[in-house]
Amino acid sequence: MSDDAPTRQRLLREAMRLFGELGYAATSIAMIEQAAGLSPGSGSLYKHFASKQELLSAGLDQLLQGTPELTARLEQTSSRALPRRRADAEAALNAIMVETARAGLARLDQDRDLNRLLFRGLEAFPQLMARFRDEELRRAQDATAALLAGLAEQGSRRISRGQNARGQNLRSKDANGGHEADWDAVAVVFVGAIAHYWLLRDVFGEHPSGIDEDRHVDAIARVAVAALLR
């Protein structure tokens, strides 16, 4: 299990895994040392990290660096062109949403420790939580909103005012007539649905409802397509 990677890397990896599984407070230095192949109880960990907090911080740093792939993947997906015929476009939309939902779940799996950490160790460290929020959550959120807005614009084939430059703050949902969709908010809905499905499945082993990934992804896609086609 613990290979011949440099000791510091093994410590970081095992620490993040244990923090994610047991929580920061419930994970002892000795456990981390043992998991990394060092003698438990010896202070050997402190040859590499000054404190438990610094270990957490360094671990979060490393996890947050392998991150900005989903963004690229989503933006790549959103640049696709849809077929002209309505039925074909609907099928293509469905395929895109299925693919996106699966990409989201895969990314959550890949960053399993990082996502677990948010609820099992970060709550006492506001600055680390802020980093997670800005470098992980907001990116996924924005990329998804951009994808949805792009698909909706392409689907409805009508030029929206102002080139639809959705930047940071479009707080006014009443300003746009009250009939255009609030894709930022809709993105929160879908990202939240996927993230929560993943979270519950991670916590319980399988989702409490018994619904498997295929059914959930299909439901997400179907609902999203319904929303996109007005």
Add this chain to the structure above:
Amino acid sequence: MSDDAPTRQRLLREAMRLFGELGYAATSIAMIEQAAGLSPGSGSLYKHFASKQELLSAGLDQLLQGTPELTARLEQTSSRALPRRRADAEAALNAIMVETARAGLARLDQDRDLNRLLFRGLEAFPQLMARFRDEELRRAQDATAALLAGLAEQGSRRISRGQNARGQNLRSKDANGGHEADWDAVAVVFVGAIAHYWLLRDVFGEHPSGIDEDRHVDAIARVAVAALLR
């Protein structure tokens, strides 16, 4: 803050609050005693509970007892009749979904400690997690699925086969022709979206996206209506 309620009740309440805020492992017996108005460090808590684990178990028991209101509320909502005219029906559907989403958020707020506990203390106690899953999550899930199925049936005004008796296991999504919606899975999507919005807002103070409750509820309702109207 700590009133004149019986000591056992104060201990339970403060313990659940602290477990939810700090996590089970990071909350000490002394902290709970102090929060309940007892002398911290004295073992006075042990006059009422045999161990820290029993305290957690008893607290979860109590929290799970104040629970089955949302179910009733949802079932009450779902029994309403929709207007006949399509435009009116759409507005009524939207209102129902807004109301339901708000009820869900209110219930999450009301059971704040209980919901926090799932991620910050229960992971080491599988049997307590199982109780939470069966007595809290599945109920909300089933009630929401029943609401959606009822609304869809009413909206499409066509009798589905078999009186639509959706009980525990309708695993087969291919058996229904592939075109009828999987309302159990759709319910997971919406319940997950609401729960995750609440969770992130609870963890960060406000939702990382900056989207407020009104916008989110509106988005949920709009998407749900789109899904319900095919």
Add this chain to the structure above:
DNA sequence: CCAACCGGCAAGTAATCACTTGCTGAGGCA
């Protein structure tokens, strides 16, 4: 009026916690 009980407190217990100190042996370099 007395005895039994009970809830709270002070002061423990042993274990565990994060972290430190001093040593050791291996590796690099002169």
Add this chain to the structure above:
DNA sequence: TGCCTCAGCAAGTGATTACTTGCCGGTTGG
């Protein structure tokens, strides 16, 4: 060879942990 560096370890440090023991004042019931 001689010396320095350094990762790792054993054995500590004091603080904190969950939990226990013995005592006490108040209430209650006979």
